[in-house]
Amino acid sequence: MSSSSFALLAYRYATLALAPIAPLALSRRASRGKEDSARMGERLGHASLARPQGRLVWVHGASVGECLAALPLVEALLKAEGRSVLVTSGTVTAAKLMTERLPEGALHQFAPIDLPRAVSRFLDHWRPEAALFVDSEIWPNLLAAASARGIKLGIVNGRMSQRSYIGWRRARRTAARLLTLYDICLAQDEVSAERFRALGARNVQVGGNLKADAPPPPADATKLASLSRAIGTRPLLLAASTHAGEEEILLPAHDMLRRTYPDLLTIIVPRHPERGPQIAMLCGSRPAVLRSQGGEPEPSTAIYVADTLGELGLFFRVAPFVFMGGSLIPHGGQNPLEAAKLSRTVLAGPHTDNFAQAYEAIFAAQGIGRVNSSLEISTLAARLLADPSRAEMLGEAAKGAAAALGGALEKTLSAVEAMLAHAPA
Numbered sequence: 001m002s003s004s005s006f007a008l009l010a011y012r013y014a015t016l017a018l019a020p021i022a023p024l025a026l027s028r029r030a031s032r033g034k035e036d037s038a039r040m041g042e043r044l045g046h047a048s049l050a051r052p053q054g055r056l057v058w059v060h061g062a063s064v065g066e067c068l069a070a071l072p073l074v075e076a077l078l079k080a081e082g083r084s085v086l087v088t089s090g091t092v093t094a095a096k097l098m099t100e101r102l103p104e105g106a107l108h109q110f111a112p113i114d115l116p117r118a119v120s121r122f123l124d125h126w127r128p129e130a131a132l133f134v135d136s137e138i139w140p141n142l143l144a145a146a147s148a149r150g151i152k153l154g155i156v157n158g159r160m161s162q163r164s165y166i167g168w169r170r171a172r173r174t175a176a177r178l179l180t181l182y183d184i185c186l187a188q189d190e191v192s193a194e195r196f197r198a199l200g201a202r203n204v205q206v207g208g209n210l211k212a213d214a215p216p217p218p219a220d221a222t223k224l225a226s227l228s229r230a231i232g233t234r235p236l237l238l239a240a241s242t243h244a245g246e247e248e249i250l251l252p253a254h255d256m257l258r259r260t261y262p263d264l265l266t267i268i269v270p271r272h273p274e275r276g277p278q279i280a281m282l283c284g285s286r287p288a289v290l291r292s293q294g295g296e297p298e299p300s301t302a303i304y305v306a307d308t309l310g311e312l313g314l315f316f317r318v319a320p321f322v323f324m325g326g327s328l329i330p331h332g333g334q335n336p337l338e339a340a341k342l343s344r345t346v347l348a349g350p351h352t353d354n355f356a357q358a359y360e361a362i363f364a365a366q367g368i369g370r371v372n373s374s375l376e377i378s379t380l381a382a383r384l385l386a387d388p389s390r391a392e393m394l395g396e397a398a399k400g401a402a403a404a405l406g407g408a409l410e411k412t413l414s415a416v417e418a419m420l421a422h423a424p425a
Contacts, residue, residue: 007174011140012116019115026113033274036092042110045121049107054082057420058128060111061087065335066134067094068217069157069210071101073132076413078105086126093273097310114139123149129423132156132416134210136164138178147181152423156412157210158187160195161332161353168199176200184419186412189357205415208408209337209358216341217313224314230296231318235261235385238315241271241334242325246349247282249328249374254286254303256378261385265297269306269315271325271334276307312338320391321345321384323377327352336362337405340398345391347371347380358405365401366394 022044030037042048057077061067067089074085087102088111089095098108112118119142130152136159146153160168168175179185179201186207187193196204237257239250247268254266268279273292280288280303288303289295291311297304306315316322322344327333332354336346340362347369352359363369371377384391 005177007171008140008144008177012144015115015141019117022113022115022118033092036095036110039095039110043113043118044115045112045118045125047109047122047125049109051126052084052107054084055080056084056086056126056128058086058088058126058131059134060131060137061089061094061134062137063089063091064094064097065211066157067098068101069214070132070134071103072213072215072409073156073210073412073416074106075103076409077416078103086128093309100310112142114141116141116145119145123151130154130416130420135159140178143178143181150424152419153182154184154186154416154419155182155196155201156186156207156416157408158185158192158196158207159354160187160192160199165195165199172199184415186415188408191356205411207412207415209355209405210408210412211335211337211355212358212402212405213407213409214337216338217310217316219311219313219317223311224317227296227314228318230298231265234263234265236319237264237266237323237381238269238319238321239266239323240269240312240315240325240339242268243271243329243331244275244278246325246328247279250323250377251282251286251303252374253377253381256374257381257385258302260382263299265301265304267297267304267306267315267319269312273307273309276305279303279305279307313342316342316344319344320388320395321347321381323347323371323381326354333359336398337402340395340402343392343395343399345369345384345394346398347377358402361401361405362398365397367397368394 026035026040026043029035059070059074061070077085085106087098087106087108090111102108112122123145128151131146132154134157179199185196185201185204187196188209190206193204193206257264276290276292280290283303286302287300289301290305290307292307316339322339324334324336327349330351333348333352335355337358339346346362350372371380
């Protein structure tokens with residue numbers, strides 16, 4: 001038996017052994033808000049919805065970013081007569097957003113955890129003709145079971161980070177065994193494409209980044225008007241999708257800016273809303289308000305913590321420029337394209353590998369944007385606050401750069417439809 005076969009067999013037996021404790025583990029996650037207790041059965045492969053008649057394509061996105069990127073593809077796939085689309089995700093936040101934003105004809109379920117029986121129940125019920133995994137989801141039991149059933153498998157919007165690539169290279173034969181199960185691999189860029197090829201994936205193509213074709217996040221008109229009234233003419237510093245460890249850099253930048261702009265309002269939108277109370281504690285003596293508690297910024301508010309879900313489009317629309325989080329720490333940066341599409345100047349730290357191509361294009365168009373410290377954030381923000389027309393001009397440049405990155409949806413849809421043409425009914 002080869003080392004790769006042994007590794008996959010060992011994984012299968014390990015997951016079989018862990019199956020009895022899976023419900024307990026899920027319950028503990030639910031107690032921490034990591035699972036939806038009302039829909040826990042879905043994680044074990046028990047469907048909560050009936051399968052629609054006709055052909056079904058399954059699209060899986062691990063979390064919010066992947067699911068949102070897939071929305072234009074879901075809409076395009078639904079244009080075929082007699083076809084439905086099932087969208088699965090693994091997080092509670094993604095489930096809530098998909099419930100709100102999925103088009104008619106699409107359904108949402110939580111993805112089954114990678115246990116053999118959970119996977120079998122899921123596939124036996126839904127019987128998809130194809131499964132499309134957004135980014136780079138690789139689950140051994142799920143892939144093996146789907147392939148054995150003749151389900152066409154594809155990676156779309158594929159990304160292989162340097163860290164993931166190094167990790168998979170240590171188990172190159174196992175990686176090759178799994179990646180060859182995919183009928184098609186559509187990578188975001190040539191760098192990821194080469195990494196997929198080196199690990200053994202077949203039919204690798206560069207499809208582009210679907211996030212470049214996704215529409216900007218929406219905003220409720222009533223909430224936008226109310227927030228705009230509360231802010232008034234105050235200067236704004238917006239930090240979006242921040243991660244733990246970044247507020248300790250952003251708050252000193254706020255203090256520096258306040259020396260020039262005493263009525264500055266800093267809005268912090270954490271990537272994970274449950275961090276809101278923690279961020280409020282970090283504010284110390286700075287007057288802070290949590291949006292989750294129903295508050296809006298008051299004249300005395302210094303830090304407004306927008307710890308709610310699905311409202312990023314609201315805050316992008318009230319600020320002329322935005323600092324994108326996940327970039328001051330080695331996370332890789334959050335998606336800058338949504339802000340750029342709304343003509344917002346984009347700032348970010350040194351760690352932007354997750355969206356390297358997008359950040360490079362936007363920063364090249366703006367001529368500025370990279371910041372590495374509290375001082376650099378406050379200095380660049382002060383320049384933009386002092387010259388609103390320049391901030392507006394740079395925002396338009398960012399929008400143009402984002403538009404130039406489009407085209408992934410058409411390439412992806414063409415490749416997927418070609419694969420579906422050979423899928424069994």
